[in-house]
Amino acid sequence: MHPKTQEILKTFEEINKIPRRSKNEEKLALWLLEWAKKHNLEAKTDALNNVLIKVPATPGYENSPIIVLQGHMDMVCEKCRESEHDFSKDPVRCVSEGDWLRGDGTSIGADNGIALAIGLVLADAGIKGEIEHPPLELLFTVDEETGLTGASGLGEDFFEGRILLNLDSEDEGIFIVGCAGGKNSKVALPVEWEPFDYGKESGLVLFRVSVEGLEGGHSGTEIHRQRANAIQLLARSLVNLKENAGKDNLRLAFFSGGSVHNAIPNYAEAFVALPRRMEEQAQDFVSELQKTLRGEYSVSDPEIAFQLKEVENRVIFEASGGKVIKKEVPSDRVFSAGTEEKLLGLLLGMPHGVHRISDTISGLVETSNNLAVVRTDDNEVKIVSSQRSSVMSRLAEVTGKVETVAKLAGARVEHECGYPAWEPDLHSGLLKKCKQTYAGTFGKEPEIKVVHAGLECGVIGSKCECIEMISFGPTIKDPHSPAERVFIPSIEKVWVFLENLLKSYR
Template identity: 40%
Template sequence: MSKDIRELNPRQVWRHFHSLTRIPRPSGHEEKVREFIEGFGRSLGLDTTVDEAGNVIIRKPATPGMEKCPGVILQAHLDMVPQKNGGTSHDFENDPIESVVDGAWVRARGTTLGADNGIGVAAAMAVIESGSLRHGPLEALFTCEEETGMAGALGLKPGLLKGGILLNLDSEDEGELFIGCAGGLDATMTFSYDEQPVPPGYEGFMLRVSGLRGGHSGMDIHLGRGNANKIMNRLLHEGSLRYGVLIGSIEGGSLRNAIPRESMALVAVPAVRREGFLDGLGRLGAAIKNELASADPEVRIEAVSAASPELVIGEPVAERMLRAIHACPNGVMRMSCEMPGLVETSSNLAIVTSNDGAVTVQCLLRSSVDSARAELAMMIGSVFELAGAVAVFDGGYPGWKPDCGSPVLKSMRRIYREKFGKAAEVKAVHAGLECGIIGSIYSDLDMISFGPTIRYPHSPDEKVEIASVGRFWDFLVETIGKVSAG
């Protein structure tokens, strides 16, 4: 098979996706891709605007004779999660993504691929560009900063969109129709500390936790994968209690919505307890590896000799911080009773960093039940505030309540069965789809989310199934044609 994804089918989708891989678009740095999409719309002679939030809207008139058909909005987000393997040299703000065909899948070389949500963007571009598809009025809404807080969706103004049906192209299991999602809330806890000099007789070590699978903090939270911040905290907590380890600095995780894969901490260890510390670390590391043998078999825990830090986090604050992180809820809190197998409420302890006299801990809380999310926030706030930290909760966004009586859902289920000879599964997702926010602004929209099969999004293992992209495209085209025709 060719290694050039532009030769894959459907070519119109892969051609646009290839173009997107050449344009740097990490979340928060979408200037280049926004300019590209705006230019794309204008090159087709279509009404193209960029709103105040940085979203791009392209409008395509209805096929002659279909002007009175229902208006359809195709929605996808422009940005991608920038994650790379250790040792991979890649500048996400300047370098293109190098995609490769790997059997039945397309992946990237050591980085996230950006199929989330580049395939959705590419499919919307292909629809807008098509001269053969019959349809009613079309709008393509390309939102920004979805991965770092959904700023684009939150910045949408009422009255901007005209259509009554929204097809969100940002789901990750072909053959599944999503009709609901979780809302989210960011939690940021800050410990202020005084730096203290390291006493004589200490040696330096760099502790590293790596090799974890990571993944999407909503879609993958139920898989039991290791959290690098939680693992590092266990190492530091035991080291502090048993061997007098002092913490010079810590850095774990990088994105609020990705399960942290790596963490590093520079520590100082009393020289006289060096062997005991290393033996204890080996035993605890072996126990953690055993715990994660099935979910995260490649986890690596190591201590490497390093120059001792000159200054460390003051011990009173360090102890309270370690205890608070140890007690911080992480993972699945509750499963849904209404939809078996769906996570209702969860927390991802995403980031722990120290800098300039402060340790910052960030979590992303998710729930399809607003009161449950509020209770989880109270729980986390209580843990950290009792430990002396300042807790701030912001960036909240609403969930999307399922509507099993949706007319578009009924139509799409019929279309899928007729086209593929089997039933599409109807689900809700424990992730923050933009549908929740858009639906809160445009309350009369009939919304469905679907997409191709993507595995390990938000991690360098991200890959998209080639055949599923073809089925997704065929289903999208059929849906637009039949929904428009009524």
């Protein structure tokens, strides 16, 4: 293993000791400022906790252009259902498996903590005289994962460089030169309740219906894999179960699924009232439905698991942005028949998945939607939908579809401001230099791509004139999920390329 790879991994593990879910990066920002102080480097932060560390040029590079190395501090906090990890306080544990580094039942935060680690090790190596480089600015932003708000809030003069290397790409050997824009929509369906009597006299029992074992994943980079959406599978199963049991025999009392806007939901659950006498029939039906869906998703989600269990206690735990919220489901009410029909129809009718493939870039998902989160409150069911597109007019189109479906169900809709697409410049001088350096280093041409994910380059580029940008990074698989892992040998390749690229600016 390259010695710098070891340093990067060690620094990454130090970063992972600090809780850093989106909108809670204060401790990491303070740690970065302290790191800069210990290394006698100028550093500053802004009101949002974005951090900039300035690294002087090594001898002979004083007149070279300033290079900005950019990444984000926050991570998507996802975990397996059985994990007891608390992202608000527990360090993220790294586990080595051959050439891969993964989390211990959790997302590992390589997206994008590995960028921070690379930048810090690079600065340290320059200070020690181990590498040569131009003046550097390490730009570390907050809250990328929930809407790129850190980048959106950057002041125009917060950094000086006009050559930016974004280290938030996830396939080594691929240079990203463009990305999708995005917008989130918040849907609120008013709830009408009916009193309901559970227990011996009514013969009705409260059951938990759940779907789990799905792959989930990043709603941008993984959406083309057509993985199952737990929310829509559960809605579908409830409609089918209701038809099998008789619509008056099954009543819905609660629905929850998903955790964050940019992860494909891999778990959902509902509480239903069902006569005790129908339990065996319902169990048989759920078992058959599981077989059917495992057949449908045999490639993308072969471990789909449906369960129907009597509720022993009404406590549920809902994950949201790394927080786990304990909630007790009331035992004396169910949705009205009208609310139930509207909710299930809304969830089944909501767009999800690939909406359109690009006409100009082969294989690129142009427009998509992720039905991301459902939560039941006392007065309404709240739904989060996340739209992406590299064509802003089509982003508006799919957002309009979400609004139309919601309004047909009688729900309110609010749209967040969103973020712009990053339009590719295939004639960029930076791209030319990166291609030449990569080919000269590894003896082969890099691949040039536009991605469906949202990158901060789009936001930064919209704020700064005459800036050249490119995105690259080590290989990371299944980001935004408990299966997230980073390919260790790819870190060395990124380091060697970056070292040669910076050296070329003399």
